[in-house]
Amino acid sequence: MALERTLSIIKPDAVERNLIGKILSRFEEAGFQVVATKMLHLTQPQAEGFYAEHQGKAFFAELVEYMISAPVVVSVLEKQNAIQDYRTLIGATNPEMQEEGTIRRDFAESKTRNSVHGSDSLESAAREIAYFFVESEICER
Ligand code: RTP
Ligand code: MG
Numbered sequence: 001m002a003l004e005r006t007l008s009i010i011k012p013d014a015v016e017r018n019l020i021g022k023i024l025s026r027f028e029e030a031g032f033q034v035v036a037t038k039m040l041h042l043t044q045p046q047a048e049g050f051y052a053e054h055q056g057k058a059f060f061a062e063l064v065e066y067m068i069s070a071p072v073v074v075s076v077l078e079k080q081n082a083i084q085d086y087r088t089l090i091g092a093t094n095p096e097m098q099e100e101g102t103i104r105r106d107f108a109e110s111k112t113r114n115s116v117h118g119s120d121s122l123e124s125a126a127r128e129i130a131y132f133f134v135e136s137e138i139c140e141r
Helices: 012-016 020-029 043-048 058-068 083-089 102-109 124-133
Strands: 001-008 033-040 072-080 116-118
Touching: 001 020, 001 083, 001 124, 012 020, 012 058, 012 072, 020 033, 020 083, 020 102, 020 116, 043 058, 043 083, 043 124, 072 083, 083 102, 083 116, 102 116
Parallel strands: none
Antiparallel strands: 001 072, 001 116, 033 072
16 A cells, blocks of 8 residues: 545535534544645636536536535645545445445535545546645645
8 A cells, every 4th residue: 555645625514514623533533644734715717627527517517606605625635545545434425325434424415515525546636636735835744
């Protein structure tokens, strides 16, 4: 297993419900180290660019509207096998498939308003980390 970095977003529904600390704790308890983090309110072009792979899909407009509805917390998390392990920790996109103990199972409000994002591959992690952070904002630990 290799030491990896993944991009996490605590999404608007979770920020609105004051769940930032609880969710960051879940990351740390699962063995992830926060190596960068910040809060920001995405603009529409920022949200559209971040989710460009979903442009044209039926849920795209609803997704973008949701992602700009309140601030988000973006973080870079580091761990052995971080990308896959973080996806396991957050749980499936489909609410019916979310395993017990996952963050989405515990906090998601719907398929769209699902509290957290995680990169789904090494390539997307590299793109998504660079989308929000310059290298000097990421701390060695
Ligand atoms: P994410 O990229 O945010 O980590 O989520 P994911 O990989 O589990 O799911 P993805 O297919 O990439 O979808 C991105 C986000 O779009 C919203 N979505 N809504 N209503 C719907 O059918 C639907 N499908 C997806 C969710 O917010 C999902 O996380
Ligand atoms: Mg995705």
